[in-house]
Amino acid sequence: MTFSERELQCFIAVAITGSLGRAAAQVHLAQPSLSRLVQRMETQLGQPLFDRTTRGMVLTEVGQVLFRHARHLLADMDTLRDELSAFRGLRRGVVRVGAVAAVMRGLVVNAAARMLEHSPAVRIDAREDVNSVLLQALDQREIDLVVTAGEISDEAFHCIGCCEYSDSFAVFCAYDHPIASKPALEEIFARQWVMPGSAFSPRVRFEALARSLGHKVCVGMETNSVEAMATMCQASQLLSWLPVPLMMPRVEQGLVRRLDVPALELRRHFWVYRRSRSLLSDAAREFLRHLPIHSCPSNDDVNLF
Template sequence: MTYNLQQLQAFAAIVASGSLGRAADALHVTQPALSRTIRRLEEQVGAPLFERHSRGMHLTEVGAVLLPHALLLQREAEQAREEIDALRGLARGTIRVGAAGSIASLVLPLAVGRVLDKWPNLRVEIIEGVWDRLADALVRREIDLALSVAVPDSDEITAIADCRWEDASYVVAAPDHPLRRKPGLTLADTLGERWAIPPRGTGPFEQMQSVFAEHGLGLPNVVVETRSITVLKSLVARSGFLGWMAAPMYVTESKAGVFDTLGLPGVAGRRTLTAFRRRQGILPSPAVKLLEQLRQLTAEEIGVE
């Protein structure tokens, strides 16, 4: 069955807005014209896509099945337009990328800056999150590249072997934290302090737990668990908390004297980071441009350590 992109756009607009009137305004068409478009799509599908209510329009079971496919076809069409523009020398388009927090703090901004210096007409959309969020966005085609800790390939996602680098994570604390004045400081001395860290099940938490285990210690006093990088940094900088962070994540705070690595010899966690893409399909031209800069940066090891 072949679908009309205009009809799919109208369908998605109604879902996003929740009503025929708001969707018509967003698409700059009349309500009767939009209604006819959806009626033709429903005739083609062979079933109603919406239930009409006084408070708006809600998807039927058939509509709910069609929606992800409609969004996917729209994204494919947009990528095709961008690829054609690139071939015509216009170098327009959108880089869609997702990254873990430490990568989004340093390596990715450096790469984006380099890309836009060469191709200023490109746009960039970035999402930040842990691997589950990034993998889902990659499969749903919300992004074309994901930058995260190396994990095994799946049926749908594969790592890009020549874009790989390492970073190290440390215990961090504010400059005036009392532990900085303790002679002969060891990791065991941090156990009773207040800690703030990403939640259990995330890479940073598991890495911290592994480092403590290597030193024969259990978990420290984790008082706050949050995925918010802003909150984590504020707790360390302003509220006397200890944290566990990858070094690239706090380069700016370190230079500004806000917080820095706590001096614990031999206490560090290393990890391998890499870029991922969908296993099937062609990588869009804008994403290729970003990938080229990431390869150069990681080969030069600029700011990675």
């Protein structure tokens, strides 16, 4: 069984779009040609890759296995091309980094600026999102490195080190909010909050913290956009629990206030991870040289720095 890179690309397009028509447009093939390509792959395997339904093309169990490995193979081929191109002087490659908002807008951006100053031929693709989405992207080889808030106990991910950086969460309100600057917990939890969805780690942590203090959180608005949470806090009577570095510009502009609630202040640290079963590209190694981190004990990557 051998499949070409082109065949794998076409297969993945059908799997993602669920439609021969949409996939054909994406891979620049006529729909009948794409249909024949998929049929040839199925004949070669001796098993169907898709169930043809009224809802479109749905992966079979065999198709799901091929889809998972095909994405990894194509990502590895892209990395190989980048590294081989470096020998021909064509480019130094691309590093794809994911981080939560507070770290992306400070630590990662500063490291990227230092890297580009020393290695202008390297390109960085930066992705800002929440921890769970970033780890999924790392697992699916959509990014090379993740700077995550908290340690991960998953054999699929390998810890490179702990960042020489930390921040803290605190309570914020609109500048003209009637609440006292140093409110009692009873007053705090009598108010409504703007929060991320219930599956996201900041919400989980905050609700656990509230329960430990004997209170419940009344959520007035849910959004997974950090910018939307900060803006809603600024424009309404809703309270927010957000990273201090993200909110300080608004505090300095007189748009929001940081409330003095020590029981609800939480410091967090950040770790850098890569996939366990993959090698770092030269571009990723170059980025890590400019990221201030402490290497983990018994870390295979310790010699990178």
